[in-house]
Amino acid sequence: MRLYPDLGLKVFQAPSIGVALEALKEGFRKGELTIIIGRLSVDYHGRARSKLGFGERVVILKPDGALLVHRPHGHSPVNWQPPGSIFDFKRLGEKIVINAGRSNPLEKVTLTFDRIDLLVSSRLRDDAEFSLYVDEHDIRDALVSEPELFEEGFHVVTKEKRVPSGFVDLIGVDREGRFTVIEIKKGLAGRDSVIQLKRYIDGLKGEGGAAVRGVILASGLARGCQGLLDSLGLEFKRVDPRRCYEALMKRRGGGLQLELSRWFISS
Amino acid sequence: MRLYPDLGLKVFQAPSIGVALEALKEGFRKGELTIIIGRLSVDYHGRARSKLGFGERVVILKPDGALLVHRPHGHSPVNWQPPGSIFDFKRLGEKIVINAGRSNPLEKVTLTFDRIDLLVSSRLRDDAEFSLYVDEHDIRDALVSEPELFEEGFHVVTKEKRVPSGFVDLIGVDREGRFTVIEIKKGLAGRDSVIQLKRYIDGLKGEGGAAVRGVILASGLARGCQGLLDSLGLEFKRVDPRRCYEALMKRRGGGLQLELSRWFISS
């Protein structure tokens, strides 16, 4: 652990309005990320409108134009602006006002600070690659590389096939030679997934003519959907994420142990 | 603007491992929000798995058990844990490890710091109420208070009516006495909205017996949906958000000027 403070990190405790404004402008000009802890109110005008009175919060301004306002509770920011926003910093009487807006869609967030307790500004270097495994995409890839994960004698014909009504995850031929359309869901498949699959099959029937088999492939089927599924002549099949993961790892190499439960036992 | 630093705010620049650990534990025990700027790697195991190598990021630990890891770019956190998570802080050689996990669903985020540049901890007071206007909910309310916004001679019967297949936004009777089901969308109504409305109507037909009129009420209709709408015997009607807003304001009192464009012109 390094003992010396990063020279690129600037910290201002309870800065004056002038100092804060200068730090904000300079930080953004230099491509730094800025964090503010203070008391502020928030107004948002755009796709909707929102109002939030004064309170103590954390504000993050990112160099790419993203803005986040976090309250002391909750997972998601109470207000925000996506990357690409234009920032504007100014003084208004004894308050500091930050505007963050963009033109498409036309929207603006206004922060009004009547107190800034802390302002931190720093250039952050982060080039690491983020990788997420076993999402729907990966289940599909696992099936492509090991079709027997779906069914003995199954062959994949196409993946991500565009049809008039959307995108079919996977199309193949089963051991009896039937065209099979597979709709993949990572978690529970709901009524919407069933309807989606039905649409795809109807579209394909219009194209081809022969009967088409439709299968929902997911970790489970939401309660109440079995009836709908039956009445539409569709099937549900459970996917085993662990075996998909192993199939992917076989292809990609690398391993990841499941020591989750152990940690939860130890606390 | 207050000139004195908040006594509740603790700031540690490049703290030693011992100091950082102590600050983390004490901060959480006291119900404070903690922000860390440093170099760390992140691993997530749970509903999916993810891996992120070392890089400089911002971490927020909230007193309600929410955890956020923000990279210097992008609107959304690269990793997180929702409120209610259990935190665990420990030393591992020359590194600091923070675990944040929960049991339902079983998932865990592990942060491994090889450097902490800044650690801030503070109790934040924020009791303000957040209010958001003119979403779908508000359009519905506007129609309830001024049904003629929809159509001359229209009367509302129920709002948010539960039907077997979901929730109908609005049910009423038009000037010709026909039962009318209205599906509201704030923005563009897509194919899904049309299908949803169809489901509702089918459900009601099963109940009642008389013909039911179905109307999509939105700011616009997605391209390619008009045909589907026609073939199902449904209608589309444009909603005027401005008039809805005015109707709401008339009821609620208070006003909000549209000075968005002015700000965008001035920059």
Added chain:
DNA sequence: CGTGCCAGGTGCCTT
């Protein structure tokens, strides 16, 4: 507490 559905959804990818 699960279940369904909206969201200022966001992000990613393709035409």
Added chain:
DNA sequence: AAGGCACTTGGCACG
């Protein structure tokens, strides 16, 4: 730029 769709979706309201 627009459309389609998944998401560690999150969030809320209701059974």
